[in-house]
Amino acid sequence: MLVVHPIQEVVRLAPALIGLLVAGSSSGGHGPLWSLAGLVVAVLFGTLRWFTTTYRITPEHVQVRKGLVHRKVLTVPRDRVRTVDVTANILHRVLGLARVEVGTGRSDRKGGGELKLDALGAPEAAGLRGELLHRESRTAAAPEDSAGETAADTAAGAFEGAGTPAVPAPRQAAVETELAALRPEWIRFGPFTLSGLITVGIVAGFISRLASEGNVNLGQIAPVKTTLGWFGSLSLPLEIAAGVLILTVFVMIASTLGYVLAFWGFRLTRHSSGTLHVNRGLITTRATTIEERRLRGLEVSEPLLLRAVRGARLIAVTTGLRVGQGAQRGGSMLLPPAPLREAQSVATRVLGGDAATVSGPLLKHGPAARRRRFSRSLGVVVAWIAVCLVLWEWSDLPAWTWVTGLALLPVTALIAADRYRNLGHALVAGHLVTRWGSLVRRRVVLEYDGIIGWNVERSFFQRRAGLVTLTATTAAGRQGYRVQDVELGEALRLASAGSPGLLDPFVSGGRPSSRREPHVPAEPHVPPSDIAHPLISG
Amino acid sequence: METTTLRPPQHRVSRTARWYWAARAAFGWLVLIAVQVIWLVADGDDVALRLAALIATVIVAVTHVTVMPLWRYNVHRWETTPEAVYTQSGWFKQEWRIAPVSRIQTVDSARGPFEQLFRLANVTVTTASAAGPVRISGLDRETAQRLVDELTANAQATAGDAT
Structure with missing residues (x-):
């Protein structure tokens, strides 16, 4: 365990190190010396990091202390643990270690706040995962086995690895059902x-x-x-x-x-204790556990190339896991690129409900939305061509600039048509379904319970077209999911269905057209400074 | 044809907010104008061009400082019910935000230096989503305080962790 941090630092600097070896004595300058000094410092820091990080788990909290000069204590209440992510790269696996990342509901800030425990013993990490997420079984077993609880409480500073089992194994034999496996x-x-x-x-x-x-x-x-x-x-x-x-x-x-x-070795399983497990990886293995209670929905994502061969991937929309970048989408990937049909059937099984949410027909957004798609994409290119033409005429801008623009026009038109074709939304079985995009087409199924607010946006041009963009805000995934260019009435219908009664006081019906200036005060001027009881409204 | 639409929230912000917005905008413009004046005085040639630029800036500044606060005062509105916070903002890009009180995580009230000068405060209501903070600026202090108290009390009354 001791070696993992220093070795990691060395691995990170491997190119420099190899370069040094290759260079050997051929160059006489001080460059290699500096590189070597940097390497030594990196190794020192790696060792220090190991020395100064400790963790403990109490019945209420998970606590990590780290840092030498700048001491930092991270405390997370156990019931806020949403996901546990166990990764092991090749170095970890050789040494029998793993890295544990605990995802909490915290989503307001990027990075920095999450709990990471590097270089835990692999069995310890697996035990920790079971312990943190299988609370139901733990609390059920607690009364007759409080001794085991105290053992877990005192297992602080487990980096010593003195052989104390930090966590008792989950007591109930969890029933595991396989939802998907790599073919x-x-x-x-x-x-x-x-x-x-x-x-x-x-x-x-x-x-x-x-x-x-x-x-x-x-x-x-x-x-x-x-x-x-x-x-x-x-x-x-x-x-x-x-x-x-x-x-x-x-x-x-x-x-x-x-x-x-x-x-490689991808498996998606569901445990009877209410968690989803994703295991995968050939050399670096990764095991993600997601609490199903925190799963707010799913995203079926089809990048253009993948869509061309009828493939799709599945991403979990859950609190505690941000949607990451790159092919693996952080830890939220539920299914790697696979046949679309397979993705849809897995999605249906994960949601445990209606197949219509993932594959059912969607409502189109109408001709105004189509016009907007075209005017938006073509507008940019046309403006580009115009600017280039002017500059080409009056100064000596090369001609290929506007020629490229002209060549791009048909491509842009195709993309605009596709973007409109993909635009759609639906209300199915307590879920808001929205689909958008062309280069990456995404269909998001979001359960109403996970929606914690609504934003309605309308740009100047949208107002002229009688459209709005509705955003359902949520603590999960991308934090907000948009229904683009939808008519205001339809947007309000979606929002009222999603949060019954919430919008009723703010909606007025029977206006001749939603295009009229909405900010003209509907009632005579209210002096704002002396509102006695502003909180009751019709 | 009958369509449903969102009605504007009931309350405007404080009337003083107009002066606050004007002052804040004017401050920014004054910095720019000062720079232009120094530039005009410091160097000799092309005076006409720089004078024209200065005049243009002044015209734009005066228009912005007079029109923006009035317009903004018209469009920035807010309302709370025991169940929800509802705001309207924006003039070119309009935006309405609705957050259920039961999902409120924090209620912050802040006063910048300019706001202090005009005895104003802003209130930011955040939910567990990074996409949905509801912000009401330009409230007078008493209203802001009352709003914070009301929202905090209402939010505490609901159970759960609001995600």
Whole structure:
């Protein structure tokens, strides 16, 4: 356990280190020395971090203390624990360790606040997960077994790893039902995820850093040299075509590899104690546990390429897990890119309800919304062409700028048409369903109970078109889900259905048109400074 | 054709808020104008151009400082019921926000330096969602205090953790 932090720091700096080794004694400057000094400092800090982090679990709280100069104590009430995420990268696995991340309902700030325990013993981590989330079984068992409770209370400073089982195993034999598991044929969706684009970028960065740290001129290496020579002999269009082809092949290979690495052994299971478990990963394993009570809905997300091959992925909308970036969507991924049908059936099973929420028909937003999609996307391109034309006429802007704009027009129109086609919403079985997007089409199913407020927005142009954008705010996932360009009356219908009675005092019917200025005061002026009892309204 | 629509919230903000908005906007413009005056005085050539720029700034500033507060006073409105907080804001992009009192997490009241000068305060009501803080600015202090008290009392009356 001791070694994991220092080694991690070393691994992070590996390119520099390898560069140093490659450089050897060939350069006489002080550069390598500085790198080495940095490495030593990093190792020292890693060791310090290990020395200064302790945690404890009491019946009410989870507490982590860390920091040497700046001491920090993070305390989370146990009943606010929503998700537990256990990750183990290759280093952890070699050493039999794991990293535990505890997600709480806290969503107002990015990072910083969450509880992370790096380098726990793997069994300890698994036990901790069971302990934190299977409260029902724990409290049920508590009266007859208070001794076990106190043992858990005093298991502080577990980083010593003195062999004390920090947590008693969950008492009830949990019944586990499998909702989905990776099938080898799903790997065919790998190339269409584009996650490899990032990998290729990272590898390129890694190589260039290696080269610069080690003072290696890549152009001097024989195979690279001959390849570059052959490349230089091609004509420009061929060169571009070859470049794109090579990049595509690389990205596809990297994406497929990434898919296998991230999702090998994927299993989605439901425990009888009310939690969902996601296990996955070939080298770095990850086990996420989500409390079903906190699951507010689901997102079926279809990036354009994936949509072209009828694939989709599933993301949980839950409090305590922010929707992360990248192919793995943080810990909230419920199903890796898989056939759309499979995603829909898994989604239905997870929600435990109506299939219509995930695959049913949606209400269209009407011709005004369609016009708006077109005017918005085409407007930008047309403005660009106009500006470029003016500059091309009056100063010496190259002509290709507006020619590109013209070429983009049909593409933009296609995207606008697709965006409108995908726009839709519905009210199904206590869920708000909204779908939008073209490059990434998302269909979000959000349960009404999870909605904690409504925002209605209307820009100047929307007002002219008689449309509004309705946002359902929630503590889960992206924090707010929008129904774009919907008619005001329909928006109010959705909101009133979602929060019965909440809007009634603020809605007035029978106006001839929603386009009229809404901010003209409906009643005579009320002197605001002496409102005696402002809180009662009709 | 009969359509339902949101009616504006009942209460306007304090009348003093107009002066507060005007003062705050004027302050920003004055800084810009001061910079332009210094620039005009400091250097010799192209006086006409810079003078024109200065005049343009002054015109825009005067328009903004006179029109904006009045307009904003018209559109910024708020209302609370025992069940909900309801606000309206925005002139180019209009926005209505409704937050159920049962889902309120915090009620903050703050006063910036300018607000103190005009004896005003703003109230921010947050829910567990990062997307839905409801903000009412330009209230006079007594109203703000009363609002905070009412909302806090009502929010405490509901059980659960409001997520």
